[in-house]
Amino acid sequence: VCDGDDVNDKKDPVVYYHDEEIWSSYATGSDVEFSFDPALPTLTASESDQESDTEIIKKEYSVSQPDELALWYVRSDDITYDRRNGVDETCWQPVLDIENEIIEESYQNRIKGNDQCHLVELDDYLIDLDKYIQIDKTQQERQRAVERRMCNVHSQHPRSDRFFSDVAPPEFRKKWMVTATGRQCLLNPKLCAMKACEGILTEGRLKGRGKEAECLAEKLRACQNQSFKQISKCCVHLYTRESFLFKEANRAMRENDLTKVDVLGPYCYLLRGYYRTCEPWCGRLYRSCNCTLEVIDEYRNAITSQEWKTWPSFNSTSKNRGKAEFFDGNTLFIIDIKVLQLAPTRAFDIQHLSYFPNEEEVLLPPGVSFQVSSVQQDETSKKYIIYIQL
DSSP, X not given: OEESOOTTOOSOOEEEEEETTEEEEOOTTOOOOOOOOTTSOOOOHIIIIIHHHHHHHHOOOOOOOOSEEEEEEEESSOSOSOGGGOOOGGGEEEOOHHHHHHHHHHHHHHHTTSOOOOEEEOSSEEEETTTTEEEESSOTTOEEEEEEEEEEGGGOOOXXXXXXXXXXXXXXXXXXXXXXXXXXXXXXXXXXXXXXXXXXXXXXXXXXXXXXXXXXXXXXXXTTTXXXXXXXXXXXXXXXXXXXXXXXXXXXXXXXXXXXXXXHHHHHHHHHHGGGTSOOOOEEEEEEEEOOHHHHXXXXXXXXXXXXXXXXXXXXXESOHHHXXXXXXXXXXXXXXXXXXXXXXXOEEOGGGOSOGGGOEEEEOTTOEEEEEEEEEOTTTOOEEEEEEO
């Protein structure tokens, strides 16, 4: 894309290139060779960027989280008890946060008189707000009690599949970008957001999570007319939600599932794009997982060979060691990210965009390279401690 190439324009031309996620200009005096690709639409830098700069000022994407939230809980057994006889707290489980939002929105609408319907439809259940029961859609005789509680967000436990998981070796990157649709979306954030919404809805239906997918897609659709940066912020927020989306996106990347390129590729592209527009994060991070002895040996061997290793998917880490160690995995990664001149962003802080800010989450993009500096085993807990440097 060339800006100022009109013969009557007295300015020197400025040539921009698109490096996966964002536009950047070549340095003054650079020798640039380029060819025309007819598969890509013609677009000037002023058309693609100047309007979105105004949107950044007017519509900065942000997430506000109160100190206290209304959380809905469901009893883990069928209704066979009398509330007056007391309740075993261990039998109550919180619903997923997306479902919690759907239920609470309906609850608030009923209080305000905007919605007279007492039934809330989720993917697998109905919630009766009059009787405070959960009804199984396939077996309506199966009913469980629900409760609404006001909870302090800082007292919530971290989620196990966020900071605790297995490490897998394959890679899944950049496949979607070389497709015809992907190349068009490089120049069109709105089109990319629309394709991401379509993919979320498609994957949600395949997983039987249609209602959940509609809620996620609606949030992304509300940002589709904004700049790439604001759209990518929304995608980061959706990634922090407890839903099928972050699980399936990471599974597809770990397993190199090419059947999901067209479905989840647009969303992963927007999500990964955030790290090119944000401030890099440096410091110490923590992540728990389960590693086999063979994998532990691979990390040991990487010390002597000085091999650079990578993780293929997005990886959630925490600035708080206690959050990562809350789960009883056999391995704890201690990750040190040092300040390096001219280094790309190797980690980005998403705590301010997270639905669960108390988790103090920092996200590592897929494909980030690191070296192993030490592998130890705690004599008391027998847990492996692996120190790595990015």
